Amino acid sequence: MKILSADQTHAADQATIKTDRISSLDLMERAATALADWLMNRLSPSEAGEAHVLCGPGNNGGDGLVLARLLHLAGYAVRVWLLPADKRSADCQANLDRLPANIPQAEVAEDALPTLPDGTLVVDALFGTGLSRPLEGVAAALVRHLHKAKARVLAVDIPSGLFTDAPQPADSVIVRAYHTVSFELPKLAFLLPHNAEYVGQWHLVPIGLDAKFLAKAKVEHYFVDAAFVAGKLPRRAMFSHKGMYGHALLLAGSNGKMGACVLATRACLRSGVGLLTVRTPGIGYDVLQTTAPEAMALVDPNQDHLTELPALKSYDAVGMGPGMGQEDATRVVLEQLLREAGEQQLALVLDADALNLLGTHRELLDLLPPDTVLTPHPKEFERLTEPARDDYHRLELLRNFCQKYRCYCVLKGAYTCLGTPDGPLYFNSTGSPGMASGGSGDALTGVLTALRAQSKHLSPLDACLLSIYAHGRAGTLAAEALGEASSLAHDLIEKLGLAFQELTAPEEW
Ligand SMILES: NC(=O)C1=CN([C@@H]2O[C@H](COP(=O)(O)OP(=O)(O)OC[C@H]3O[C@@H](n4cnc5c(N)ncnc54)[C@H](OP(=O)(O)O)[C@@H]3O)[C@@H](O)[C@H]2O)[C@H](O)CC1
Ligand SMILES: [K+]
Numbered sequence: 001m002k003i004l005s006a007d008q009t010h011a012a013d014q015a016t017i018k019t020d021r022i023s024s025l026d027l028m029e030r031a032a033t034a035l036a037d038w039l040m041n042r043l044s045p046s047e048a049g050e051a052h053v054l055c056g057p058g059n060n061g062g063d064g065l066v067l068a069r070l071l072h073l074a075g076y077a078v079r080v081w082l083l084p085a086d087k088r089s090a091d092c093q094a095n096l097d098r099l100p101a102n103i104p105q106a107e108v109a110e111d112a113l114p115t116l117p118d119g120t121l122v123v124d125a126l127f128g129t130g131l132s133r134p135l136e137g138v139a140a141a142l143v144r145h146l147h148k149a150k151a152r153v154l155a156v157d158i159p160s161g162l163f164t165d166a167p168q169p170a171d172s173v174i175v176r177a178y179h180t181v182s183f184e185l186p187k188l189a190f191l192l193p194h195n196a197e198y199v200g201q202w203h204l205v206p207i208g209l210d211a212k213f214l215a216k217a218k219v220e221h222y223f224v225d226a227a228f229v230a231g232k233l234p235r236r237a238m239f240s241h242k243g244m245y246g247h248a249l250l251l252a253g254s255n256g257k258m259g260a261c262v263l264a265t266r267a268c269l270r271s272g273v274g275l276l277t278v279r280t281p282g283i284g285y286d287v288l289q290t291t292a293p294e295a296m297a298l299v300d301p302n303q304d305h306l307t308e309l310p311a312l313k314s315y316d317a318v319g320m321g322p323g324m325g326q327e328d329a330t331r332v333v334l335e336q337l338l339r340e341a342g343e344q345q346l347a348l349v350l351d352a353d354a355l356n357l358l359g360t361h362r363e364l365l366d367l368l369p370p371d372t373v374l375t376p377h378p379k380e381f382e383r384l385t386e387p388a389r390d391d392y393h394r395l396e397l398l399r400n401f402c403q404k405y406r407c408y409c410v411l412k413g414a415y416t417c418l419g420t421p422d423g424p425l426y427f428n429s430t431g432s433p434g435m436a437s438g439g440s441g442d443a444l445t446g447v448l449t450a451l452r453a454q455s456k457h458l459s460p461l462d463a464c465l466l467s468i469y470a471h472g473r474a475g476t477l478a479a480e481a482l483g484e485a486s487s488l489a490h491d492l493i494e495k496l497g498l499a500f501q502e503l504t505a506p507e508e509w
Contacts, residue, residue, distance in 0.1 A: 003221035006129040006164040015213035032066030034205035050077040056126035057085035062092035064125025080105040116149035126160035140173040155180040159198040167392040191415040192391035231505040245274030246316040246453030253280040255304040260323025260442040267446025270496040317347035319449030321354030322442040338367035347452035348372040351445040359383030370406040430472030434479030439489025473499035
């Protein structure tokens, strides 16, 4: 799904009003009704207790006022707190005028802040996408007051004080919500690590935004949810043979780190590759043949680390890095791989120590063949570029890096972000905190290498999108089965099959 900027969100509202021939007041009613339904489905009037709805001067405050009315009419106890304002938006004022007289309302002031017993349900409808500067004065005092209370905070559309898609001063006062309920589409701010403490769990409610407008909107950010990747994995033909699904080569492992090599190998095998050869130091031969009999082992003359690049002509894709170490001889292998893969137009996936070697020998970056996939975590990415000032700066570095080197870069983390040579960034929706343990990244390298080897069936972009989505989905399935703390990389690998089944194109007839 697309991620709109704050300006585009306002334009989407206008387009919807025009297409549906409704007033902006009707759209507000629609949005707040969806929000009220969400809340009422979660909490009964007795579970909610008295809801305190904090309303600002714009349409976010207007949403809060509609919500207060709908809750009241459904039998919930409600109290409204208004931010003092010289002027309210027309729809906010209209809904203030419509507020039933028996809902208690008061204006907040620095010396008249709401009393909020522990557990009070607070609805934050102070500011939304129209926030134009950090909070100050009474609004900031109210939010600081909220920080001290042990309230259950629900943010409407976005936590007040948080910008939708731009960096802000470090000392900004921002609501810390437990739940954020937003309208139709996610906001870029929700996907950035530093905002997790403000946004809490976020949810989307549909409000019927104009589909044609959304289809046409040009965006720089996408959210990769199930609908975005559904059916992208082609079905296998009845008369399939292994030659149709690519031959991948993995260069991985060193003395003491054969586990990483085995995990990448097994993940690659579980991701539909036709044939897999693994180049490993001598130490890895028995390990590999025992743990992954489906893969062919091609041992390096050196016992402990990789020193020689095998001939590449039979392969469709090469993955390099897991558990490989950073010996100088291995760096020479990497350099040779980059040169030869460039000449032979081979698909490359570089991870772990391959990235660390690129970070310490940045001149090698100029050799990256087009469409190479790199899979750094934020520290590895920093070694390839520079320390980021904040989350937005990191995205800018990612975009610039991918455009400069015409590569795909999978920046790993919650909402893993894929940078692409053409500019757009894709945020993955799947994954689990259970994946924050050793080996998950090695598994991703295996998945990516397998899908890049199937280039007869998948574009580089689709191979990357399917890989990160399936890898995260498998992590979630493993965590559901075994718990977040106990699920391991190899459990994730065993769930890849289920994840891929969910992505496979439906049968046609
Ligand atoms: N499609 C949808 O998503 C829909 C969203 N809706 C809701 O509308 C808001 C956006 O409403 P908008 O009126 O544009 O913006 P806000 O409610 O955030 O507030 C704007 C007013 O607040 C002033 N402002 C901005 N920053 C501050 C600040 N730091 N301190 C004080 N005042 C501030 C601003 O004044 P300016 O001087 O900047 O002009 C405005 O007066 C969206 O978030 C949804 O909740 C619709 O209900 C329907 C569809
Ligand atoms: K808000």
